[in-house]
Amino acid sequence: MPHTPRPIIGVPCLVGIAFFARNDPWFPRIYGNVISYLQAIEAAGGAPLLIHLTTNDDVLERLYQQINGVLLAGGEDIDPACYGAPRHPKLGVPDPVQDAIEIKLTRWALRDGKPVLAICRGIQLLNVALGGTLYQDIPSEVEGALNHNESTDREDMTYLAHPISIESNSRLADLFGATEALVNTLHHQALRDVAPALRVTARAPDGIIEAVEAVTPGWVVGVQCHPEMLWNQRDSRWARVFQGFVEAAGMRVER
Template sequence: MPRPLIGITMSRRKSSSGERDLYGVLYPYVEAVCGQGGLPMLIPLGLQMDELRDLYDRADGLVLSGGGDIHPEQYGDTLTELCTRIDPERDELEFALVRWAAAEGKPILAICRGIQSMNVALGGTLWRDLATELPNAAKHDCYPNYPRDQRTHSLSVTPDSRLAQLLQVTSVEVNSLHHQACREVAPEMRQVAIAPDGIVEAAEIPNHPYAVGVQWHPEWIQDTPDQRGLFAGLVNACGNGHI
């Protein structure tokens, strides 16, 4: 039986010389997909739309990985100095993947920046910087000297959601590595988890084979069954794989 092909989006960085772009994804994404029986297929930036569609068609499922900020003009807001690592080309690539997957029922797991891409692509908005726009919110961005797998806050999961079925819990501790978050959830999506301060931590598309977005990084805490369940659910939703 062929292993499902899982397309994983990539980030852009400059080479050490600054002369060329480098595309990459951190290894825990690959490890998490392989660990649940999937076969990773990396999706680079710089593709023409027909080339992207070809890769999309070959993939059985998608992972939208973390990364820099989405340009605020994509959700009707203005750019500030607090928005970092803006990459309009990546925005357009991921928005296309999200819209295709939402319309055609292709399984998709969207992580950190990924849930933000999914939300904006489908008509939602973002908080550009939680610390300045919601000063009473808890700290959600990187903690100095904390490892990426450090669980820093709890969240409450909607009991009748797909997310609750995947995690098999309705309350869980997660890591937190983001300074932005979903503000208005897209009409097509449903909020299914919140942090104690009310920040949206997960959303999904109802009546879709598998379209789940989470604000934390399950790939860094995949040592526990609840977080592995997100990747197992994605791979299982892909059925028997690409034929």
């Protein structure tokens, strides 16, 4: 039986400081990402490839050509300059280089029909890349909102803080096998104006958008929660979402 190669999933890096440097300002910054994303991709049958934040378009395009799908992970707030808004006083510290690179990778993937799974910051980046906007700080901009940082406040990334309602005619509902779920929540920003190329497929009880998908048939799913912390601990149904993503990317592997 011929061996089926694992599809390669590109995961843009975050910027950090090596732990052994004790945050010394003279020590070079490092690129990486949270291991939970990589483990979820591996378990689903994919091979994660970290993409460093290079400003060299030739290098970035070469890396992009090697991948079969893109996972947009969580991270820092997106610079509101990306969607033409002034900075809110509660905005975190954005990384314009990461924003620009992820927007470029996202647009390339959508242009070429490569599957995209967008998580937390990722769903926000996906929306911005397609022309949408964000709430920069839910507590101060959305009256009556739930505490969408409750899992953070509890210092438990697996804490299931609130329910979401999932549209029955969505890819997410098909993969998840349900139209309701309890999710973790670790964010203070959220989608505001949804890009025309996306449709809302899940919401929290306060109306905050919890999932989107492309209006076209391509495999594009964004979720506001962190399923990479849930699939092998609190709710194994999220493993189906990673599997569906990797399987779609596998359809693009050259044999």
